[in-house]
Amino acid sequence: MPSVLVVDDQLLVRAGLVALLRNAPGVQVVGEAADGEEAVRQAAETCPDVILMDIRMPVTDGIEATRRILTRPETAASRVIALTTFDLDQYVYGALRAGASGFLLKETPPERLVTAIHAVAEGDMLFAPSVTRRLVEAYAPPAGPVVDLPPGWRTVTNREREVLVQVAQGLTNREIAQRFVLSDATVRTHLNRAMAKLALSSRAQVVVFAYECGLVVPGGKAAPDGA
Structure with missing residues (x-):
C-alpha cells in the first residue's frame, strides 16, 4: 500500500x-503540506512512497x-x-529536471489519480515518453558539447549509453531488450547502473539529461555521433 504526502498551497484543493x-x-x-518548506519537513518525517507536489507555491515552490x-538520502527513494x-x-519541465517521475493535471479524474500513484510507487512511467519529449523540446536549453557531460559519464559503458539513448527516444525496457537481444532484467540492470552513475532518479530525468547533453536531438533522434 503506497503512502502518500499531499502538497498544495490551496486549502480546498489539498x-x-x-x-x-x-x-x-x-x-x-x-x-499534507501547504508549501515547499513544509513539504521537505513532512517528507523527512514520513518518508512517503509518493508525493503529490503542487508546482507553483509561495515560500518554496x-x-x-x-x-x-x-537529493536527501532519507527521502531519495520517494x-x-x-x-x-x-x-x-516550463514549471513542469523544471520539476522533471529536478527528478519528478511525471506530472498530472489538477483536473485528472480520481480513478486516474489513484492508478497513477500505484504505477509510480512501483517504478513505472506515469505517461507516454512523447509527453516528456514535447516538454523537453519546448524548454530545454541548447545542448552543450560532449565536454559538458558530468564526470560520472566517463564510467558509463557503451551498452549503458545505448540503453539511455533508447529510453530517451521513448522505448520501453521490453522494446529495448528486443532491439539488442537482451533480457528485460539485463536492460533494467544497465539502466539502473547508468542512472546511478549520473545521479538520475527517474526515466523522465533520463529524457531531460539526454536532450540537454546532446545525446538525443529534437525529434527524438540519437545524435549523429552517438555522443
Whole structure:
C-alpha cells in the first residue's frame, strides 16, 4: 500500500485530494503540506512512497522542494508526481529536471489519480515518453558539447549509453531488450547502473539529461555521433 504526502498551497484543493485518497482503496495518506518548506519537513518525517507536489507555491515552490527531497538520502527513494494546471509548462519541465517521475493535471479524474500513484510507487512511467519529449523540446536549453557531460559519464559503458539513448527516444525496457537481444532484467540492470552513475532518479530525468547533453536531438533522434 503506497503512502502518500499531499502538497498544495490551496486549502480546498489539498483537502479535496486528501479526502479522495483516504477513501481510495490501497492508498495511505501520511501527511499534507501547504508549501515547499513544509513539504521537505513532512517528507523527512514520513518518508512517503509518493508525493503529490503542487508546482507553483509561495515560500518554496514545488521544483525546489522536489530537488531537495530527492537529493536527501532519507527521502531519495520517494517518487514525486507534479500537479499542474497546464501540461505544456516550463514549471513542469523544471520539476522533471529536478527528478519528478511525471506530472498530472489538477483536473485528472480520481480513478486516474489513484492508478497513477500505484504505477509510480512501483517504478513505472506515469505517461507516454512523447509527453516528456514535447516538454523537453519546448524548454530545454541548447545542448552543450560532449565536454559538458558530468564526470560520472566517463564510467558509463557503451551498452549503458545505448540503453539511455533508447529510453530517451521513448522505448520501453521490453522494446529495448528486443532491439539488442537482451533480457528485460539485463536492460533494467544497465539502466539502473547508468542512472546511478549520473545521479538520475527517474526515466523522465533520463529524457531531460539526454536532450540537454546532446545525446538525443529534437525529434527524438540519437545524435549523429552517438555522443
